[in-house]
Amino acid sequence: MEAVPLETNNIIKRNWILIWVLGMAGQICWNVENSWFNTFVYAKIAPSPSIVSWMVGVSAAVTTFATFFVGTLSDRKGKRKPFIAVGYILWGMFTIAFGAAEFFPKNPVILAAIFVVAADAVMSFFGSVGNDSGFSTWTTDISNEHNRGRLGGALAAMPVLATIFGSVVSGIIIDKVDFFPFFIIMGGTVMLVGIFTIFTLKDSPALKPKKDEKGFWHQFLSVFNIRTVKENKELFWVFMVMLVYFIGFDVYFPYITIYFANYLKLDYTMTGLIQGAGLLGAVLLTIPTARFIDKGKSPAVILFALVANFIGLFVITLSSKIPVLLIGVLGSGIGYVLIFQTVIAWIKNLYPEDQRGQFEGVKQIFFVCLPMIIGPLIATFVINNFGVRGVIDGTSGMIPTESLFLFSAALTSLTVLPLIPAYKLNKTRIQSIRKGVEV
Numbered sequence: 001m002e003a004v005p006l007e008t009n010n011i012i013k014r015n016w017i018l019i020w021v022l023g024m025a026g027q028i029c030w031n032v033e034n035s036w037f038n039t040f041v042y043a044k045i046a047p048s049p050s051i052v053s054w055m056v057g058v059s060a061a062v063t064t065f066a067t068f069f070v071g072t073l074s075d076r077k078g079k080r081k082p083f084i085a086v087g088y089i090l091w092g093m094f095t096i097a098f099g100a101a102e103f104f105p106k107n108p109v110i111l112a113a114i115f116v117v118a119a120d121a122v123m124s125f126f127g128s129v130g131n132d133s134g135f136s137t138w139t140t141d142i143s144n145e146h147n148r149g150r151l152g153g154a155l156a157a158m159p160v161l162a163t164i165f166g167s168v169v170s171g172i173i174i175d176k177v178d179f180f181p182f183f184i185i186m187g188g189t190v191m192l193v194g195i196f197t198i199f200t201l202k203d204s205p206a207l208k209p210k211k212d213e214k215g216f217w218h219q220f221l222s223v224f225n226i227r228t229v230k231e232n233k234e235l236f237w238v239f240m241v242m243l244v245y246f247i248g249f250d251v252y253f254p255y256i257t258i259y260f261a262n263y264l265k266l267d268y269t270m271t272g273l274i275q276g277a278g279l280l281g282a283v284l285l286t287i288p289t290a291r292f293i294d295k296g297k298s299p300a301v302i303l304f305a306l307v308a309n310f311i312g313l314f315v316i317t318l319s320s321k322i323p324v325l326l327i328g329v330l331g332s333g334i335g336y337v338l339i340f341q342t343v344i345a346w347i348k349n350l351y352p353e354d355q356r357g358q359f360e361g362v363k364q365i366f367f368v369c370l371p372m373i374i375g376p377l378i379a380t381f382v383i384n385n386f387g388v389r390g391v392i393d394g395t396s397g398m399i400p401t402e403s404l405f406l407f408s409a410a411l412t413s414l415t416v417l418p419l420i421p422a423y424k425l426n427k428t429r430i431q432s433i434r435k436g437v438e439v
Contacts, residue, residue, distance in 0.1 A: 010147065011142060011143060011147055011150075011151065014200070015142050018197070018200060018201055019139060019151070019154060019155075020154070020158075021193060021196065022084065022088070022131075022135050022193060022197065022201075023135070023154070023155060023158045024158055024161065024162060024165075025088070025189060025190050025193040026088075026127070026130070026131040026135060026158075026190075027158040027159045027161070027162035028162040028165060028166050028186065028189075028190075029091060029092070029095060029127060029131075029186060029187075029190050030127065030131070030159070030162070031159070031162045031163050031165075031166035031170075032095065032166060032170065032183070032186050033059070033095075033120065033123070033124070033127075036166070036170055036174070036179075036182075036257070037055065037098065037116075037120060038052045038055070038056075038254050038255065038257070038258060039257050039258055039261065039268075040099075040101075040102075040179050041055065041116060042258055042262065042397070043179070044101070044102045044179060045101065045109065045112050045113065045116060046109050046112075046113070046397060047262070047390065047391075047396070047397025047398070047399070048109075048113075048397050048398075049255070049376075049379065049380045049383045049384065049387075049397075049398060049400075050380060051113045051116070051117070052254060052255070052376060052380075053376040053377055053379070053380045054113070054117050055116060055117045055120045056250070056254055056372050056373075056375075056376045057372060057373040057376060057377070058117050058120070058121050059120045059121050059123075059124035059372070060124075060368050060369045060370075060371075060372030060373055061369055061373065062121045062122075062124050062125050062128070063124045063125070063127070063128040063132065063364060063368050063369070064128075064361065064364040064365055064368055064369035066124075066125045066126075066128035066129055066132070066133065067128045067132045067133040067360055067361040067363075067364040068133075068220065068358065068361030068362075068364070069133075069220070069361075070083055070087075070128070070129050070133040070134065070357075071133040071137060071356075071357030071358050071359075071360045071361045072216065072219055072220045072357060072358050072361070073216070073357075074133065074134065074137065074357045075209075075210045075219075075355065075356070075357040075358060076209060076210065076211045076212075076216065076219065077209060078203075078207050078208050078209030078210070079203055079207070080134050080135075080137055080138040080141065080203050080207070080357075081134075081138075081197070081201050081202070081203050083129055083130065083133065083134040084130050084134035084135050084138065084194075084197055084201060085130075085194050085195070085197045085198045085201070086129070086130070086194070087126050087127070087128075087129030087130020087131065087133075087134050087194070088130040088131075088190055088191070088193055088194025088197065089130075089190075089191050089194035089195065090126040090129075090130075090194075091123065091126040091127045091129075091130050091131070091187075091190050091191075091194070092186075092187040092188060092189070092190035092191030092192075092193075092194065093126075093187065093191060094119065094122050094123035094126060094187075095123055095183055095186055095187035095190060096183055096184050096187035096188070097119055097122075097123070098116070098119040098120060098123055098183060099179060099180040099182070099183030099184065099187075100119075100180070101115050101116045101119060102179060102180050103180075104116075128364070130194065132360060132364060132368075133357060133360055133361065136360050137356050137357045137360050138201075138203070138204070139151060139155070139348075140348050140351060140356050140360075141203070141204035141206070141207050141356065142204050143348070145349050146294070148293075148294075148345040148348050148349060149289075149290035149291065149292075149293035149294035149345050150290050150294075151345065151348075152290065152293060152341045152342065152344045152345030152348070153286035153287060153289065153290040153293075153341050154286075155340075155341070155344050156286050156337050156338070156340040156341030156342075156344065157283045157286050157337070157341075159336075159337075159340065160279045160280075160282055160283045160333060160336070160337050161283060163275060163276070163279055164275070164276035164277075164279055164280055165276075166272075168269075168272040168273055168275075168276040169272070170182065170186075170268075170272060171267075171268035171269045171270075171271055171272030171273075172268075172269050172272070173185065174268050175267060175268050175269050210355070219358075220358075222355075222358070223355065223358050223359070223361075223362055232350065232352070233425055234350055234422060234425035234426060234429060235347060235350040235351070235359075237418055237421045237422035237425060238343055238346050238347050238350065238422050239347070239362070239363065239365075239366040240366070240418035240422070241302065241343060241415055241418045241419050241422055242343050242347075242363070242366045242367050243366040243367075243370055243371060243418075244411075244412075244414050244415045244417065244418055245306075245339055245412050245415040246366075246367060246368075246371035246372075246375070247370070247371045247374050247375045247378075247411060248375070248408045248409075248410075248411030248412030248413075248414070248415075249336065249371065249375065249408065249412060250371045250372050250374075250375025250376060250379075251375045251376075251378050251379045251382070251404065251407055251408040251411060252313065252379070252404050252405050252407075252408040254375075254376060254379070255379060255383070255400045255404060256275070257271055257275075258399070258400060259399075259400045259401075259404065260274065260275075260325075262390060262399045263388070263390075263399050263400060263401060264320045270322075274322060274325050274326060274329060275329055277326055277329075278325070278326045278327075278328070278329025278330040278333055279329060279330070279333040279337075281330050281333070281334075282330060282333035282334040282336070282337040282338075283337060285334060285337065285338060286337060286338070286341050289301055289338055289341060289342070290341075290345075293341070293342055293345045293346070294345075296426065296430040298342045298343075298345070298346045298426060299419060299422065299423035299426060301338055301341075301342045302338070302339055302342050302343070302415070302419055303416070303419065304338065305334060305335045305336075305337075305338035305339045305342070306335060306339070306412065306413060306415055306416065306419075307335075308331050308332075308334040308335045308338075309331065309332050309334070309335020309336065309339070309409070309412055310335075310409050310412065310413055311331045312327070312328050312329065312330060312331020312332030312333065312334065312335060313328065313331070313332050313405045313406070313408055313409035313412070314328075314405070314406070314409055315327050315328035315331060316328030316329065316332065316402070316405045317402035317405050317406055335412070339415075346426075347359075347363060378407065378411070379400070379404060379407075382400070382403055382404050382407050383398050383399070383400045383404065384398055386401060386403035386404075387399050387400050387401050387403075387404075388401055
């Protein structure tokens, strides 16, 4: 077997810095949207799970379209940098604009609801341009199958670290200065990161324009055919693993802060500390897990993660005591972190080389669009039928209870079903690679 040159196994230091700066800024901003936008709606607009469901669903659809559109465009241009820089700058601007919904008239509440749904959709569009279709594809360009376990570990750790930072620091800031100054701080930070990339980020030298002679829209639609699925069976089964898990995940995650704050009556600071401390332990597992992923053990890692996730979500329902909640968040956090780390590395190894931007869009269907539409719809049903009525800031509404986590535990366990064929195809592929090496 011919040795792989050392440089192909390493991501250069400048790119690692950019991965962490761009990745953390992006994940903190997504965390603000996923956790605090929903809490903001409950606190400042109306305690209505329907508004949250609409906001999450519309932004998911917009995000997916943006990733497809810009992913195809960046493949055709052979450039990621301009989309990353412009996307981050405008992402930050519209994060600040979202906070202005606090000053929008609340009577009738439908007008304020429409405003926050629209503002969130615009913010999500530019977030997708900069982060999902730009940054994520760039990380695929500059990496390879020998270092994607480590890259996947870093990318998986970022949402958790962002949740820790976002929960702890965000909770403290909001308790001190309220929501709008908080959105200014977060949005301004993302804008600065976008400006930073203009002077520091470089596209991969191997990245070349890939243009379909029949035009943009023919290229845009080229992934939507049965032949694409047949040619990438393992990849699409991994997408199904992602879909089933994140539907269950999006049943509880957009509402976990609401559950802690409005049902368990914890302040935002304590809510953030519980989530932050519980998730910190989960991040530590990404380092040893990377070795298993690089050795082709992705299905085993996911199976372990699903068990941890089920136990964690069940434990959350047992008590309102802080130690019990910490254990529960740790278990569910391990499930989330390891599944995210594993599927990201797994699919990056399977992307067709000349369609990476487009396949980031395909990923968004299974990772964002469908889960963030279906999950909150299920959550709305569960909250309306099994939640409790409460009054928040003078407005009556439904508050989630322990039942939400039980439903999520059951749904995420179904991930085992698509994992079985994905495991079989993964095993066959790795065996064929090893046979080829031996020959």
